[in-house]
Amino acid sequence: MRLRTLLRQLPVQVVLAVVALIWIYPFIWMVSSSFKTNREFLSRGLELLPEQFRTENYVRAWEVANFSQYFQNSVIVTVSTVVIVVVISALTGYALARVQFPGKRPLIVLYAATLFIPKGYTIIPVYQLIRELGLLNTLPGLILAEAGAAPVLFALLFMAHFSGIPKELDEAAELDGATFGQTFIHVMLPLAKPMIATTVVLQFMWTWNSFFTPLVLTLNNPDLRTLTVGLYAFVGEYNTDWTGLTAAALISIVPVLVLFLALQRYFIAGLTGSVKS
Amino acid sequence: MPRPRLALLLLAALAFGAHALAQTTQLTMWVRTPETVDLLGTSIERFHEANPDVRVRIVTFAADAYPGALQAAISGGDLPDMFQVHNSVPVPRLVSLGLIQSLEPHFSEGFRDRFDPATWWEGSTTVGGEIYAWPDRSFRRASLFLYYNRDVMRAAGLDPDAPPVTWDAFVDQANTVTEAGNGRVYGLHLGFTSGWFNERVILQLATTAADAHGVPAEHLPGRMVNWTTGELFDPSGIQEAIGFFAELMSSDAVHPDFLNTGRSQATAQWAAGQAAFLFDGSWRLQELLRTEPDLDFGIAMLPSRDGGPVLWGVEGGSQNAFAVATRSPNAAAAARLFEWLSDDYYPLLIEGAVDLTPIPELNARDELYTSDAFRELVRLTELGTVVLPSPVMENADQLETVVRLAGKTASRPFGESMQGFLADGAFDVSGFLASYGGQQNAFLAEALAEASADGAGVDESDWVFPGWEPTVNHY
Amino acid sequence: MVPQLILVTAFTLYPIVMTHVYSLFEWPGFGPLDRFVGLRNYTRILADELFWNAFQKSFIFMAGTVALQLPLALLIAILLNSERLYGRNVYRTLFFIPVVTTSAVIGIVMRSIFASHDGLVNNGLQLLGLIDRPIRWLAQGDTAMIALILVASWKWLGIKMIMWLAGLQSLPVELYDAAKVDGASFWQTFRHITVPLLVPVGVVVLLFSMVDALTAFDLIFTMTEGGPGFATEFMELYIYRYAFTSFAGGLPQLGYASAAGVFFGVTVFLISLVLSLLARRASQVRR
CATH class of the missing domain: 3.40.190.10 (Periplasmic binding protein-like II)
Incomplete structure (x- = not known):
């Protein structure tokens, strides 16, 4: 029985396997490069198998780039940012979906508009703000800036999600004597689990890969730099260490990949909820 | 009871730390x-x-x-x-x-x-x-040089200790290497991808071409003027330098990826034997000595049109x-x-x-x-x-002009334009150079006017050095 | 709600407001903000052919990546949606891997893969007999744009695939059963049930694709640096050139860069507003 299904799937399986292989070929190439020497990478770049598997690129990336310290910073900043963003955008999304107030529509449009303004160069106002708060060169300052720049998109997605949940649920909870907050925590949040997973993965990815904000907000305390900032030490005019770079990049990918695998089920369901409405 | 002792220890450490910090x-x-x-x-x-x-x-x-x-x-x-x-x-x-x-x-x-x-x-x-x-x-620094890979030259039957000095000799040798390389080795490689670097390559070659009275300065790269008259730099030198590249490209004697390879990667590919010659900055040498200890290479001036020295004006x-x-x-x-x-x-x-x-x-x-x-x-x-001569060294008030000049930039940057031209040639070089030079002169006039309006004692005469000889240090 | 408002106001709206303010000044990004020039930065932008070049290139890039990703991601999603397909979770993960890979590294790796000399793409095409001579992908304006579109689509397709998958799983099973009973073919079902029901998902996918295309700085900067010439100088690179570099030895011009950002942002927003209105109109007509 299983065999028959498999046989029937064979053409599709072959096509998918070939496409997927081509798809991740650059990635496989990266993995194999990370075990090569730089000279081998250049002269025999197209061969997938290295002459011998060398782990020294990983050792170098980890030590030279001070990765263990950076890794720790990245984890602290990213996890805190993700938590803040999830809580805040869920609350906002709920409020936008349920509470009527004057000027709501313009506010939503304004929110959406901010998505499209290029922001790569708006660091100076953020920097000045963090300085006024006395949080320059601290991890909380960095977390605040990362979390503050993000939640618009997710708030809108949460709003869409909550609008799709029938109002009767809230009303039933309120009849039972639950407050607004209690309803949110006990009724709404469990329903939004998939949406939360979506936010976690995407926000995790963005914060993890953020470069300029962490660099500028920790200018005078390089011990607080994050992994991505450290990674850029391998990119530049004087650098010929490509294999070190690939090793460093692979190290930095692992946490995001693990998170994706863990949350994949919710992730897909999460978007289901949000787009249905 | 370990607690109080620990606290005491901490206190002592703190006191000691504070003491050390104060010092x-x-x-x-x-x-x-x-x-x-x-x-x-x-x-x-x-x-x-x-x-x-x-x-x-x-x-x-x-x-x-x-x-x-x-x-x-x-x-x-x-x-x-x-x-x-x-x-x-x-x-x-x-x-x-x-x-x-x-x-x-x-x-x-x-x-x-x-x-x-x-x-x-x-x-x-x-x-x-x-x-x-x-x-x-x-300050005597960062000009561009010709690095030559002796092994590649030998393999092509060239004398490994006689790198080309003139443009013609360079083209000949590059073609020889390319033909001997059979599609695997090329004459020249360089990472022609960043504006500032492209600008240097072209200008440094151009200084040997026509009017040497326009040796450009790196601090005032926009000032492509004839320093002895204050008039616009003769663009024919730049056109000749571009022509030099075009000739190399027409016979595939330059690495096919030179327009899309970063400088460090170009260096590594050259060192791996993909090209005989490399144009790169003086700063590349220490890296080569460190990462390629076994490479048999030499360093020489960039080729010049007629074999004279390649000059680079610095401040x-x-x-x-x-x-x-x-x-x-x-x-x-x-x-x-x-x-x-x-x-x-x-x-x-x-x-x-x-x-x-x-x-x-x-x-x-x-x-x-x-x-x-x-x-x-x-x-x-x-x-x-x-x-190079410097207006500011002649007249300290000219600092005001220089500061204002820095706020004005040509709408089309030079180096990127050169790359675009070599890539698909769909670009009018002489028109570009005329408008670029014209903008530069207009900017100087504006900056001078603004500076004197703000009370600086400046005029155009400080920017002209009638007796200047390009081969002689001005200070 | 209140904390969110404070955060968004402080870290999203405030910087954007300041950008508008800067755009009215001649300002290098440091020192006092004291040279008010009114709308002069805007008139300079409108007169700069390289601004319009970047403007146009950004839209070509956006259109290219959107046109490539949307249908391709949908196709893959349909294949991977089947519950009986063996290894579908493995496939999903594989298609998602480029999404999480650091852009700067991808740019460098892709430079080698699209190289003219011994590049993987050229070798593959030659092996298949599709070309005789290597294509100089990144050394010519048009092909460099194509390469960038391909790479960017490849990198971000995983996210779109997941979104489509989510959309497909939200489709009501009863409709399909009914269609089957009526004897509808696969194509008819797809055409008359799947596509119309997926329009709202499509709008979300479209928005995400647009935002992705507008924030591809790292990838482009490491892969082409905007070249050759200005062929792949998108708006973000144009702004970067004015905001942070001292090209031609001059000062950075943050005021001017801000004006370019504001003008471009407003345009993109208006376009997406029109798009979403059209989409809403379409879904209302359907009802």
Whole structure:
């Protein structure tokens, strides 16, 4: 029985396997490069198998780039940012979906508009703000800036999600004597689990890969730099260490990949909820 | 009961720590030039041993991220004690904004006299005659050279010790290598991807082509003028230089990826035998010596049209000097560090084959040299760099003009345009050069007018040097 | 709600407002903000052919990546949606891997893969007999744009695939059963049930694709640096050139860069507003 299904799937399986292989070929190439020497990478770049598997690129990336310290910073900043963003955008999304107030529509449009303004160069106002708060060169300052720049998109997605949940649920909870907050925590949040997973993965990815904000907000305390900032030490005019770079990049990918695998089920369901409405 | 004892211990540690802190001066130093970070670190370690009361912490930056970091730090009043200046935030601006302080009161008697006099250059290291920035290397620097791979030349049947001197010879040899290489090896490689680098390549070749009276300066790259008349630079030289590339491209004698390969990768591909010749900066040498110890290569001047020396106009001062922020209370300690580095770190620059020092007596000390290639590079650098005339050195008020000039930039950057032209030729070079040069002249006129309106005693005459000879140092 | 408002106001709206302010000044990004020039930065932008070049290139890039990703991601999603397909979770993960890979590294790796000399793409095409001579992908304006579109689509397709998958799983099973009973073919079902029901998902996918295309700085900067010439100088690179570099030895011009950002942002927003209105109109007509 299983065999028959498999046989029937064979053409599709072959096509998918070939496409997927081509798809991740650059990635496989990266993995194999990370075990090569730089000279081998250049002269025999197209061969997938290295002459011998060398782990020294990983050792170098980890030590030279001070990765263990950076890794720790990245984890602290990213996890805190993700938590803040999830809580805040869920609350906002709920409020936008349920509470009527004057000027709501313009506010939503304004929110959406901010998505499209290029922001790569708006660091100076953020920097000045963090300085006024006395949080320059601290991890909380960095977390605040990362979390503050993000939640618009997710708030809108949460709003869409909550609008799709029938109002009767809230009303039933309120009849039972639950407050607004209690309803949110006990009724709404469990329903939004998939949406939360979506936010976690995407926000995790963005914060993890953020470069300029962490660099500028920790200018005078390089011990607080994050992994991505450290990674850029391998990119530049004087650098010929490509294999070190690939090793460093692979190290930095692992946490995001693990998170994706863990949350994949919710992730897909999460978007289901949000787009249905 | 271990608790109270632990607390006591902590208290003692805290008290001791506070005590130690009170005695130590902490200095932060921003460095954006990766080639000198290790040398500075080595020397600063030794400085710590000799000066236990001072602790210096180096913070490094990726070069691309530095201007943004500097802008943010200035806007937040958060500049570190010492930082490397960058031409996006020129020294005179820093001074007029009150952001950096004069080091003059802190240096010991006679300190400045040991340097090549052109090291102290108005608007770069000094303002109003006072030292504001300490140079991390000589101003005679960073011209482009021809690196040749002897193994590849041998394989193509060329004399490995006779690299081409003229453009014609270069094209011939490049074609020979390409033909012998059978689609695997090319004559020339270079990473022609960044605007500033492309501009240097073309201009440095162009100086040998037509009107040598337009040797361009790196501080005022837009000023492509004939310095003896103040008139527009003759663009025919630039066109000839482009023609030189076009000829190489037409016979596939230049690596097919030269328009889309970064400089460090181009170097590595050249070293791996994909090309016989490489055009790259003097700064590439130390990296080659470090990463390619077995490579048999030589260094020579870029080819010139007719075989004469390839000149490169420089200004004095320093492009990578270190300044001290006004907000730092530790200028005295910083000056002490700079004096230490002048004695202890400058020799490392030569030993590490990184660059020339601003102290001629050190550059002449043969025992410091550890590689013949670097000895040759220094010889060529001293031969090829000419100190340009400077309006600011003639008339200090011209600083106002220069500062205003920096705020005006041509709408089409030069280097990117050259790359675009070589890529698909769909581009009118002479039209571009005429409008580019015209814009530059208009900008100068505007800047002069603005400066005199603000009370500076300036006019055009300071920008013209009738008796100037391009082969002679002006100062 | 209140904390969110504060955060968004402080870290999203405030910087955007300041950008508008800067755009009215001649300002290098440091020192006092004291040279008010009114709308002069805007008139300069409108007169700069390289601004319009970047403007146009950004839209070509956006259109290219959207046109490539949307249908391709949908196709893959349909294949991977089947519950009986063996290894579908493995496939999903494989298609998602490029999404999480650091852009800067991808740019460098892709430079080698699209190289003219011994590049993987050229070798593959030659092996298949599709070309005789290597294509100089990144050394010519048009092909460099194509390469960038391919790479960017490849990198971000995983996210779109997941979104489509989510959309497909939200489709009501009853409708399909009914269609089957009526004897509808696969194509008819797809055409008359799947596509119309997926329009709202499509709008979300479209928005995400647009935002992705507008924030591809790292990838482009490491892969082509905007070249050759200005062929792939998108708006973000144009702004970067004015905001942070001292090209031609001059000062950065943050005021000018801000004006370019504001003008471009407003345009993109208006376009997406029109798009979403059209989409709403379409879904209302359907009802």
